[in-house]
Each structure stands twice: as C-alpha cells, then as structure tokens.
Amino acid sequence: MIKEGDLIVIWIDGRRIYLTKVDPKKRFSSDKGYIDMENVVGKDFGEKVQLSTGREAYILKPTPMDIYKGLKRPTQVLYPKDVAYILYLLGVSPGATVIEAGTGSGFMTISMAYFLGKESKIISYDVRQDTQNSARKNAEILGLGDRITFKIGDIRERIDETNVDAIFLDMPDPWNAIETSYASLSPSGSLVIFVPTVVQVEKTYLSMKDKFIDVHAEELMSREYQLKENAVRPKSIGVWHTGYLIYGRKLLKGD
Numbered sequence: 001m002i003k004e005g006d007l008i009v010i011w012i013d014g015r016r017i018y019l020t021k022v023d024p025k026k027r028f029s030s031d032k033g034y035i036d037m038e039n040v041v042g043k044d045f046g047e048k049v050q051l052s053t054g055r056e057a058y059i060l061k062p063t064p065m066d067i068y069k070g071l072k073r074p075t076q077v078l079y080p081k082d083v084a085y086i087l088y089l090l091g092v093s094p095g096a097t098v099i100e101a102g103t104g105s106g107f108m109t110i111s112m113a114y115f116l117g118k119e120s121k122i123i124s125y126d127v128r129q130d131t132q133n134s135a136r137k138n139a140e141i142l143g144l145g146d147r148i149t150f151k152i153g154d155i156r157e158r159i160d161e162t163n164v165d166a167i168f169l170d171m172p173d174p175w176n177a178i179e180t181s182y183a184s185l186s187p188s189g190s191l192v193i194f195v196p197t198v199v200q201v202e203k204t205y206l207s208m209k210d211k212f213i214d215v216h217a218e219e220l221m222s223r224e225y226q227l228k229e230n231a232v233r234p235k236s237i238g239v240w241h242t243g244y245l246i247y248g249r250k251l252l253k254g255d
C-alpha cells in the first residue's frame, strides 16, 4: 500500500512518465490534468487513478528505467543499454569499491549504487560542483546517497583511493586519465571507458595497450519496435548512436 514519502511513478502514456515522492499536501500536475496526492495514499502499486480531466493514470513502483526517464539531467547521460553492459564489464559485485569520473548528472553513479547494494563504495569525481550537486540531489531522492562519495577533483591529476576493484570513465579526454587509473586499480581490475567518437577510441586504446590486457572496443545497438496490430516493425525514429565502450584489465608492470 502506498504511503506518505514513497517514491512512485505516475504513468500516463509512453511519453508521460513522472517520478515523484508522495506528499499528501501537494498536487501532481501535468498537461493531461492534476491529482491531489492525498488521493494516491492508500492505493496499491499497479492501480489506476483519475486525473482532473478524467484521463486515467497508473501508479507504478519505480524501476531503474523510470528513474532514468524521471531524473533531472544537466549533462548528457548514458543510455540504459550502455549502463547495463558497463556494469557487466566492470565485473563487480556487492561490496566492491568503484571509482567513476565524471559524475555528470549521476545516472551511472546512481545505477552502480542501486545494483551494487549497501556494502559497496562508489566514489565519483567531477571537476564541476554544479552538476555534482544535481547528481547528489538525484541520489538522495532515491535514498542511495549513503553509498556514494562525491568528490570535486580532476581525475587526470589525482585519484585518492588505491586498490580499487574497477574504474569507469565518461569524460572528454580519458587517455589523460590512464596513468592515474592504472595507479588506483587493483591488479587485474577493470577499466571501462565510454566515448562518443572513434578518434577518442583510438587515442584511448593507444594509451592503454601497454598496461592493460584484453583491451577491446565495442558499440551496442538497440532498436525499439512499434507495437501495433498488423504493424509490428522497428520504429522509424530512434537513437542510433550513443557511444563506444573501451575495456581493459590492469596488468602488473613487467608482465
């Protein structure tokens, strides 16, 4: 049963998916109508409610995908298809320590905190205080703030932590952060990097190839389908390119 303070999704249609906290004193408004939140308290997840216009909406329990659609994002954020595979490539499990840069809107940070659980330590660096503040707010809304340490700093110059399990970089010039990442990683730890252009892939590869093993780059493609009777087919409009993932594992010097 839904109670005050719960995080819920108000689902009106495929383009109107809102993530909000239940405050009985407040009103949720959209271009399709409003509902006083006191009318949501006591409902069950999956139940239908009626907006002021008579339009129906559904109350759902937030999933990472809803969180992705509903969060504020001052920077470009990673797409869920990439986030899911990055988690796999990082090779980490609950209890791990992971370093990330840059924080940006915190979508990757939040995803790691969500999937790696309470015992994990996520340390996220960014050079910008404003975007990191917004990421911190996002993490707090989701109740994940205590799993994350936000740090202001240039990861090309310094990573305070050593012997970490994995590092993820989403920044314009990751090839300048290979030295610091190498020093911070535990032997055989994974370094995963996201970049949007092939020039960045080559520069990153060249800076990694002597210190990391199993270095490779790949791109993930996802194609959504139109679901309509007698017309099920790939949608004609979609996101075709997000970026490339580069991966490698730390070798000990001299190996």
Ligand SMILES: C[S@@+](CC[C@H](N)C(=O)[O-])C[C@H]1O[C@@H](n2cnc3c(N)ncnc32)[C@H](O)[C@@H]1O
Pocket: 075, 076, 077, 078, 101, 102, 103, 104, 105, 106, 107, 108, 109, 125, 126, 127, 128, 131, 153, 154, 155, 156, 170, 171, 172
């Ligand atoms: C595209 S955003 C990251 C988005 C993030 N992965 C997400 O899913 O929300 C890139 C971020 O890298 C930060 N950045 C750029 N250079 C950096 C550096 N040398 N050290 C730390 N952060 C850096 C930028 O300030 C920016 O916030």
